[in-house]
Amino acid sequence: MSSIKLRAVVALTGLALACAAHAQQAAAPKKAAAPPGKAAAESKSAITAEFDKFREVMEDASPAELFEAKGEELWKTRRGPKNASLEQCDLGLGPGVLKGAYVGMPRYFADADQVMDVERRIVHCMVTLQGYKAEDLAKNPFSSEASTPDPVSLVTYVAGQSRGMKIAIPQKHPREREAYNVGKAIFNYRAGAWDFSCASCHGEEGKRIRTQDLPNLSSKKEAIRAFQSWPGYRMTGGLMHTLQWRMNDCFRQQRFPEPGYASETIADLLTYMGVNANGHVYKGPGIKR
Amino acid sequence: MADPMRIRAVAKDGIVSVKILMSHAMETGQRKDEAGKAVPAHFIQQVSATWQGKTVLSATWGTAISKNPFLEFSFKGGQKGEKIQVTWTDNKGDKRTDEATIN
Numbered sequence: 001m002s003s004i005k006l007r008a009v010v011a012l013t014g015l016a017l018a019c020a021a022h023a024q025q026a027a028a029p030k031k032a033a034a035p036p037g038k039a040a041a042e043s044k045s046a047i048t049a050e051f052d053k054f055r056e057v058m059e060d061a062s063p064a065e066l067f068e069a070k071g072e073e074l075w076k077t078r079r080g081p082k083n084a085s086l087e088q089c090d091l092g093l094g095p096g097v098l099k100g101a102y103v104g105m106p107r108y109f110a111d112a113d114q115v116m117d118v119e120r121r122i123v124h125c126m127v128t129l130q131g132y133k134a135e136d137l138a139k140n141p142f143s144s145e146a147s148t149p150d151p152v153s154l155v156t157y158v159a160g161q162s163r164g165m166k167i168a169i170p171q172k173h174p175r176e177r178e179a180y181n182v183g184k185a186i187f188n189y190r191a192g193a194w195d196f197s198c199a200s201c202h203g204e205e206g207k208r209i210r211t212q213d214l215p216n217l218s219s220k221k222e223a224i225r226a227f228q229s230w231p232g233y234r235m236t237g238g239l240m241h242t243l244q245w246r247m248n249d250c251f252r253q254q255r256f257p258e259p260g261y262a263s264e265t266i267a268d269l270l271t272y273m274g275v276n277a278n279g280h281v282y283k284g285p286g287i288k289r
Numbered sequence: 290m291a292d293p294m295r296i297r298a299v300a301k302d303g304i305v306s307v308k309i310l311m312s313h314a315m316e317t318g319q320r321k322d323e324a325g326k327a328v329p330a331h332f333i334q335q336v337s338a339t340w341q342g343k344t345v346l347s348a349t350w351g352t353a354i355s356k357n358p359f360l361e362f363s364f365k366g367g368q369k370g371e372k373i374q375v376t377w378t379d380n381k382g383d384k385r386t387d388e389a390t391i392n
Contacts, residue, residue: 058359061359061361063357066295066310238355
């Protein structure tokens with residue numbers, strides 16, 4: 001055995017230590033994806049730069065892959081009252097075509113007569129193909145210590161199939177253009193107890209909350225940060241989250257009423273931010289602090 | 290049953306670099322639930338990796354390891370196409386073994 005040299009590196013990929021009080025910065029409210037490169041580098045804080053290094057190291061061994069594996073199994077297994085798999089689910093490129101589907105959504109679906117983001121579409125497929133009830137899926141839609149909802153793993157699996165592809169969210173159909181415009185209006189709509197809008201935090205460059213650099217999601221250059229590395233594995237608590245959760249949490253932080261799960265509101269907002277990020281390369285499910 | 294591991298093993302210049310992602314709650318026993326009761330400890334205690342019937346890594350783990358742990362190590366001698374097996378056992382006796390081919 002002496003000829004075999006060992007070197008073991010154990011990385012703390014989550015915060016399992018209940019006593020890790022020094023990890024408070026990891027619990028700071030939010031952080032969008034890594035900046036697209038040198039352009040944002042000037043405004044980067046030291047902590048952001050350090051985290052980006054960590055993310056780079058972890059990219060080819062992201063815990064998100066565990067959820068991709070789980071999602072793949074869920075996708076291919078016959079489940080639900082109708083005992084069907086999701087392999088016939090059409091994500092915009094034809095039934096069962098997954099490659100490139102994630103980077104082309106939200107888009108308009110004639111069968112549902114709605115603009116749908118990935119999660120909304122998957123929920124739609126779970127209802128129409130597998131016979132689940134939409135109300136049941138909307139009851140506990142977000143990851144918690146207790147469980148990871150099926151749509152979260154499924155979205156992660158689908159997103160992983162678009163790794164390294166260019167974002168190309170369509171704007172051909174009138175309903176898709178309408179969704180963009182409504183999304184833009186929601187993004188800029190000031191309301192609530194704090195008279196906030198999304199644009200209050202994400203409408204200008206060089207802003208930050210505590211140590212977190214905030215991307216300007218209305219600009220072509222930085223909008224990628226609302227798309228990149230989602231769905232993301234949050235090291236705070238070790239939970240997998242999708243953009244549905246992120247939008248819900250943004251509404252909560254603004255003290256807005258809670259948006260409906262997989263609703264039109266969210267699809268419109270994601271259309272606006274996604275189209276702004278068109279042309280960037282999507283790196284696949286990622287890591288969040 | 291426990292969820293599968295993701296194992297990547299790449300051979301380069303006679304050294305195999307292995308990266309393993311495990312799916313595990315890794316509860317320390319210190320955390321409390323909403324009712325204020327301690328969440329029982331549940332963590333991986335033993336990890337081992339074997340190649341050609343030889344143990345190339347054997348580790349004893351405790352509660353300081355994070356949830357969904359990532360483990361990276363390398364060893365000498367492996368060739369492309371050979372298999373490597375990784376097994377973990379947790380404090381509740383739960384066990385999981387996965388296999389990967391060296392690339």
